[in-house]
Amino acid sequence: MIYTHQNITKNIDESCDVCVVGSGAGGAVVAKELAEAGLSVIILEEGSHYTTEDFRTTDTIDSIIKLYRDGASTVAFGKPNVMLAEGRCVGGSTTINGGMCWRTPEKILKRWQWEKGLPDLTPKKMDFFFERVEEMIGVSPVLPEARNQDAEILKRGAEKLGYRVKANLRASRACVGTNQCVTGCPTGGKQSTLVTYIPAFLKAGGIIFTNCRVKKVRISGSRAHGVKGIIIDPTTKQKKFKVKIRSKVTVICGGAIQTPFLLKRSHLPDDSKMLGRNLMLHPNTKVIGLFDEPVYGWKGVNQAYQVTEFFDEGIIMGVNFLPPGILSLAFPFYGPGFLEMMKEIYNHCVAGAALIEDTSSGQVHCAPFDQALATYRLNQADFNKALRAVALLSEIYFAAGARTVFLPFAPLHQINTIDEIRKIYEYKLKPVDLELMTVHMMGTCQMGTNPQKSVINPYGECHRVKGLYVADASVFPTSIGVNPQLTIMALATRTAFHIAENFAKYTQ
Amino acid sequence: MLKLNCKKRLPQDVQKTLVALAFVLAPPPPGLDMSGIEESLVANSSRLIFEFPKLFRWGLIWGIRFFEWFPVLFGYGLLKFSSLSLQCRREYANQWASNRIILLREFFITLKAMVFVVYFSDKRIWNYIGYDPEPHLRERIQLREKILQK
Numbered sequence: 001m002i003y004t005h006q007n008i009t010k011n012i013d014e015s016c017d018v019c020v021v022g023s024g025a026g027g028a029v030v031a032k033e034l035a036e037a038g039l040s041v042i043i044l045e046e047g048s049h050y051t052t053e054d055f056r057t058t059d060t061i062d063s064i065i066k067l068y069r070d071g072a073s074t075v076a077f078g079k080p081n082v083m084l085a086e087g088r089c090v091g092g093s094t095t096i097n098g099g100m101c102w103r104t105p106e107k108i109l110k111r112w113q114w115e116k117g118l119p120d121l122t123p124k125k126m127d128f129f130f131e132r133v134e135e136m137i138g139v140s141p142v143l144p145e146a147r148n149q150d151a152e153i154l155k156r157g158a159e160k161l162g163y164r165v166k167a168n169l170r171a172s173r174a175c176v177g178t179n180q181c182v183t184g185c186p187t188g189g190k191q192s193t194l195v196t197y198i199p200a201f202l203k204a205g206g207i208i209f210t211n212c213r214v215k216k217v218r219i220s221g222s223r224a225h226g227v228k229g230i231i232i233d234p235t236t237k238q239k240k241f242k243v244k245i246r247s248k249v250t251v252i253c254g255g256a257i258q259t260p261f262l263l264k265r266s267h268l269p270d271d272s273k274m275l276g277r278n279l280m281l282h283p284n285t286k287v288i289g290l291f292d293e294p295v296y297g298w299k300g301v302n303q304a305y306q307v308t309e310f311f312d313e314g315i316i317m318g319v320n321f322l323p324p325g326i327l328s329l330a331f332p333f334y335g336p337g338f339l340e341m342m343k344e345i346y347n348h349c350v351a352g353a354a355l356i357e358d359t360s361s362g363q364v365h366c367a368p369f370d371q372a373l374a375t376y377r378l379n380q381a382d383f384n385k386a387l388r389a390v391a392l393l394s395e396i397y398f399a400a401g402a403r404t405v406f407l408p409f410a411p412l413h414q415i416n417t418i419d420e421i422r423k424i425y426e427y428k429l430k431p432v433d434l435e436l437m438t439v440h441m442m443g444t445c446q447m448g449t450n451p452q453k454s455v456i457n458p459y460g461e462c463h464r465v466k467g468l469y470v471a472d473a474s475v476f477p478t479s480i481g482v483n484p485q486l487t488i489m490a491l492a493t494r495t496a497f498h499i500a501e502n503f504a505k506y507t508q
Numbered sequence: 509m510l511k512l513n514c515k516k517r518l519p520q521d522v523q524k525t526l527v528a529l530a531f532v533l534a535p536p537p538p539g540l541d542m543s544g545i546e547e548s549l550v551a552n553s554s555r556l557i558f559e560f561p562k563l564f565r566w567g568l569i570w571g572i573r574f575f576e577w578f579p580v581l582f583g584y585g586l587l588k589f590s591s592l593s594l595q596c597r598r599e600y601a602n603q604w605a606s607n608r609i610i611l612l613r614e615f616f617i618t619l620k621a622m623v624f625v626v627y628f629s630d631k632r633i634w635n636y637i638g639y640d641p642e643p644h645l646r647e648r649i650q651l652r653e654k655i656l657q658k
Contacts, residue, residue, distance in 0.1 A: 056649070058645065061626065065559050070564070071557075071560055073556075073564055174652055176652045177648065178641075180645070187648060187649055324628040324633065324637060328625075328627075329624055329625070334605075334620060335532070335534075335598060339534045339535070339537055339637070343637045346638055346639060347639075368563060369562040371562070371563055410605075435617075
């Protein structure tokens with residue numbers, strides 16, 4: 001059953017076994033697994049509920065307003081600022097992401113075992129959880145009829161240079177490539193939690209309250225007892241009703257910005273002082289290649305391939321076409337001729353991005369007016385990595401026959417030959433010259449065995465508060481270097497199994 | 509369909525600045541009829557800005573006013589930004605874009621991003637640049653139905 005602000009008529013005061021905050025990659029998975037295990041589960045989701053039919057629109061502004069937190073205006077402040085995008089709707093960020101699904105790399109799991117004291121997170125032990133998720137969301141390569149020309153160009157360029165290219169694995173069933181992943185899949189081909197875990201959760205008897213902003217986790221002593229929140233009218237932003245949920249177990253899955261923000265507001269005892277710290281972003285640089293051949297990047301699937309040759313260096317690359325309103329942001333220039341340039345390039349360009357496995361970190365703070373504020377400091381090593389990623393993508397484009405490459409640097413925004421790539425290094429660029437964005441926020445409630453160094457234990461439960469769990473990307477102890485959806489979902493499944501097995505202890 | 513029935517509207521002076529800035533950032537080429545774009549620019553900017561967090565929205569609106577009111581600080585006399593000649597507006601915008609003060613530069617980037625997102629969501633611009641996603645969307649929905657029927 002889904003309750004929205006329209007069919008709620010009074011304050012809510014409910015009791016359940018498990019209360020889950022958020023319905024994205026973490027929340028929907030935990031909720032579905034626990035509901036199927038026979039527990040009574042309530043999901044509280046801040047955004048609204050939409051169906052696949054609602055996404056059959058090309059109105060970008062409307063989609064941004066409905067599906068993204070704060071009209072996609074969120075930023076991690078620093079030098080440079082990094083634009084963040086967070087989903088705020090049923091399905092969370094899985095509703096607006098590209099659906100890329102990679103298992104946590106072995107090198108990362110090893111780091112977590114050795115450096116962070118998480119010996120149970122071996123590929124072998126995680127296998128069961130990955131398989132369970134992969135089956136549920138149909139992780140598979142892109143259908144041949146859904147591939148588009150921009151991905152083929154990336155592959156052609158990379159193979160010409162001898163770089164390793166992998167067919168991308170995506171959460172999809174008969175995805176035919178409308179390329180509108182970022183504004184909600186209009187065919188249902190992308191298997192977000194909205195069309196997989198949420199229906200299964202509802203079938204198992206689960207309840208969702210949408211338009212519900214959770215304000216506080218109810219903590220007394222060393223136990224969590226549920227949450228308090230409010231129902232908000234999404235159009236007028238008026239508070240309509242109060243919400244009080246009494247639960248034996250509470251699972252917070254609001255993502256790496258909202259989760260620590262909520263826990264900080266709830267005065268979570270934290271010996272490690274790491275709550276809200278260790279924010280990692282997988283900073284993303286956009287590089288655009290202009291080709292003589294027609295590309296029509298909007299006709300076909302989002303990221304059919306990834307260049308993984310430089311994965312060990314912490315760089316992966318893919319192409320990801322964007323609607324004009326968002327693509328126009330990739331150019332650090334403007335003025336007379338800009339529209340004509342857009343006309344010339346729009347159907348002849350490849351918009352690629354490099355994902356950086358970052359070692360930089362940031363922090364989530366509580367700002368006035370009930371807002372989370374993120375800061376992030378890009379270190380020199382990651383800046384150098386970003387420069388290298390831009391150079392490598394440029395090289396791939398030129399190898400594939402690009403006429404011009406547009407770079408994400410204000411002082412150096414265009415190169416026309418492969419020899420000009422060296423300018424990226426000669427120009428003495430500074431981090432503030434770089435334009436970055438991200439959709440992968442991680443690490444702000446990191447897990448670990450030592451309460452002095454981590455916020456939650458290896459199963460996601462807070463060290464100091466029993467019955468309070470976290471299941472989203474904020475639990476990652478380090479950056480993972482690949483799209484995080486599958487890792488979040490597998491860890492959330494593991495957390496759900498742990499809660500189900502140990503539920504009896506929370507009833508005493 | 510663009511939804512222009514925004515109940516909350518930005519203050520008049522801010523509306524004027526955004527429209528003037530849009531024509532500096534991406535002036536329509538001769539022959540491209542953009543009549544009425546002002547109305548959709550204002551309506552969509554209003555919808556977007558009223559989604560922003562309170563603090564950010566407040567900062568943005570007063571930042572836009574500062575941008576509008578103080579060309580005098582950059583040597584353009586006492587005229588406001590939206591009253592300057594097109595050439596002066598361009599030069600003034602360039603000074604913000606390349607300013608040594610990072611706050612001004614970053615503010616201009618934010619403003620540019622917001623105006624571009626709204627401006628480039630206009631269907632006349634889409635037609636002009638050759639982006640026509642609706643037939644593609646319909647064709648793909650049918651294709652998926654066929655695949656699922658098999």
